[in-house]
Amino acid sequence: MIFNDKAAIITGAGQGIGFEICKLLADNGAKILLNDIDESLANLAAETIQKETGGICIALAGDSSDLVFINKMVDTAVGQFGRLDIVIANAGITLYGDFLTYSPEAFFRVMQVNLGGTFFLAQAAAKVMKEQSSGGALLRHRTPGTQKSGCLQHE
Numbered sequence: 551m552i553f554n555d556k557a558a559i560i561t562g563a564g565q566g567i568g569f570e571i572c573k574l575l576a577d578n579g580a581k582i583l584l585n586d587i588d589e590s591l592a593n594l595a596a597e598t599i600q601k602e603t604g605g606i607c608i609a610l611a612g613d614s615s616d617l618v619f620i621n622k623m624v625d626t627a628v629g630q631f632g633r634l635d636i637v638i639a640n641a642g643i644t645l646y647g648d649f650l651t652y653s654p655e656a657f658f659r660v661m662q663v664n665l666g667g668t669f670f671l672a673q674a675a676a677k678v679m680k681e682q683s684s685g686g687a688l689l690r691h692r693t694p695g696t697q698k699s700g701c702l703q704h705e
């Protein structure tokens with residue numbers, strides 16, 4: 551299994567793409583910290599993955615763009631798994647609205663979750679990966695063709 555002994559955090563993974571990524575990683579031996587802002591979704595998703603893959607998947611519900619919670623996710627992963635190798639900032643939101651009346655609150659919430667949550671999770675995780683002195687991957691995926699995929703690599 552290609553991710554044996556690897557530990558991963560995936561945000562916004564209670565359903566959809568993040569959930570499928572968790573399942574794939576768990577199927578291939580990774581230990582997973584599965585995050586979602588919706589606690590019941592997170593718990594159900596982690597339970598399902600454990601049952602279906604026989605792997606280790608723990609749920610941690612919370613807002614992946616909250617700076618205090620970001621550190622909690624990283625500390626929990628390191629505390630439970632002893633290391634951190636893979637971080638996927640999958641949580642993302644779209645708040646639709648009319649351009650002329652779009653509110654600053656909606657605009658800054660989208661920036662906070664999609665940009666801030668990605669940047670500060672990558673930063674917190676990179677510190678751990680640097681300490682470990684082994685490679686790690688920090689990923690943020692985007693729609694192909696509309697924006698370049700984000701990938702920060704630490705050797």
Ligand SMILES: NC(=O)c1ccc[n+]([C@@H]2O[C@H](COP(=O)([O-])OP(=O)(O)OC[C@H]3O[C@@H](n4cnc5c(N)ncnc54)[C@H](O)[C@@H]3O)[C@@H](O)[C@H]2O)c1
Pocket residue numbers: 561562563564565566567568585586587588591612613614615640641642643663691692693
């Ligand atoms: N589905 C697509 O076609 C598509 C295309 C391109 C990019 N994306 C991006 O991929 C990611 C996942 O897409 P999806 O379709 O699986 O989304 P989804 O809406 O099915 O799932 C996203 C999950 O993120 C959770 N979430 C939202 N805000 C959160 C927060 N602040 N903290 C933690 N969890 C939070 C939601 O509760 C939800 O369970 C998103 O970032 C989305 O923008 C999706």
